[in-house]
Every structure is written in structure tokens, then in C-alpha cells.
Amino acid sequence: DVKVTQSSRYLVKRTGEKVFLECVQDMDHENMFWYRQDPGLGLRLIYFSYDVKMKEKGDIPEGYSVSREKKERFSLILESASTNQTSMYLCASSLGGGHRELFFGEGSRLTVL
Amino acid sequence: AQTVTQSQPEMSVQEAETVTLSCTYDTSENNYYLFWYKQPPSRQMILVIRQEAYKQQNATENRFSVNFQKAAKSFSLKISDSQLGDTAMYFCAFMKHNNAGNMLTFGGGTRLMVKP
Numbered sequence: 001d002v003k004v005t006q007s008s009r010y011l012v013k014r015t016g017e018k019v020f021l022e023c024v025q026d027m028d029h030e031n032m033f034w035y036r037q038d039p040g041l042g043l044r045l046i047y048f049s050y051d052v053k054m055k056e057k058g059d060i061p062e063g064y065s066v067s068r069e070k071k072e073r074f075s076l077i078l079e080s081a082s083t084n085q086t087s088m089y090l091c092a093s094s095l096g097g098g099h100r101e102l103f104f105g106e107g108s109r110l111t112v113l
Numbered sequence: 114a115q116t117v118t119q120s121q122p123e124m125s126v127q128e129a130e131t132v133t134l135s136c137t138y139d140t141s142e143n144n145y146y147l148f149w150y151k152q153p154p155s156r157q158m159i160l161v162i163r164q165e166a167y168k169q170q171n172a173t174e175n176r177f178s179v180n181f182q183k184a185a186k187s188f189s190l191k192i193s194d195s196q197l198g199d200t201a202m203y204f205c206a207f208m209k210h211n212n213a214g215n216m217l218t219f220g221g222g223t224r225l226m227v228k229p
Contacts (some may be wrong), residue, residue, distance in 0.1 A: 004157070031215050040221050040222075041221055042119075042219035042220050042221040042222050043217075044219075090158065094215045096215075100208060100215055101163070102160070102215065104157045105157060106155075106156065106157045107157070
């Protein structure tokens, strides 16, 4: 089974802190994604990566950055956390090419005080 | 840009009955994929069913089936013989056909509760 592991299920941070959310997948997938999930808004794409060191902005990249130094790991960085970044963050991965299914992690619930 | 709309924020159904979740989308693309994902409480999201727009036949997966109306841009999910384990958030999602990055556009979700 594909496993996508997010390092923290729950985090509480203070405004202005730097936050790292880590995601690791074990199936050699080319594509990795960070989504933000908010009630009524569904999932919105923050960033995605289709290869090591490659990244593309999604729909809501402002206030976020990402890093993909190794194929299996994709990190989401909040340089200076703000209260409006309180949310559930979901990481996902998929094979490239014609494979269309995304595999998700369990999510990281971030609260910024 | 594509948009996906789920007009039912919450639904409930009695165990063993049938329920239909609605989804509409807006796109100028002719070829694309549509998905329903399920997110159980405190568990990871999983794929329920997938439909390719160029296929006229509606997809089915055991108790789950879709009603795909391309002209109406409608993609509803029918769950037959509902089980307690079907309680979850359900998300409808859209993917362009020529999308090497496999990016999904999601609807707002429908929270389904199956009652005993």
C-alpha cells in the first residue's frame, strides 16, 4: 500500500513563527502536493512538485513556500505564520503520466495563535 | 479556470438506504476526469470512484455509482445500501485531461452521516 506520512497531526504556533510541515511518501511517486482544507471551501492547492527541486504555484501560494530536495519528501514552509493560516493541511502524491489517483496523508491541523 | 460546486453541505441517510450526493462543475475543456473522494473522520482521504469524460458509460464500484451528465456538467454519486462506515466527508473533484501534474480542483464537500 502507498503510504503518505505527515510528520505532525496537530501543531500550535504563535503569530510570526516559522513553521515546517513535512511529508514523506514511500512509493517513488513523481508528483507531490500540498493542499489546504477549510470548511465550505474544500481543498485548495498551495504548491505542487513534479520532480526533485521542481515546484509550481497552486491557487493560493501567498505566505507559503516549499522544498523538495529528495523525491520522497516535500516540505511546506510558513515563513511567518499568521492567524489566517490556521487550517488543515493535506499532503498528497501521485505517479506521473497517465496515472490519475492521488494518495493523501492524514493531514496536519495547524493552529496559529 | 475550473470550478466545482457541491450544493449539499450536509446529508444524512438511514443505514441500508440509498443516498445521492450532487456535484456540478464548470469547464471549457472537452476531455477531463471527474472523481469522488471520501474522507472518513480523522482518517486519510481515499478515492471512491473515477469517471473519464470521453466515456459515456457511468462508472460503478460495488455500492458506489455515478450519474455523469456531460452536457449538464453534472456528476452525482449514488451510494446504495448505505453502511455506517460510509459516514465521511465526500469531495467531488475535477482534473484536466492533459494535466501531467495531476492537479485536482475540489468542491466544497458534503458531510454524510449514516444513521443506524
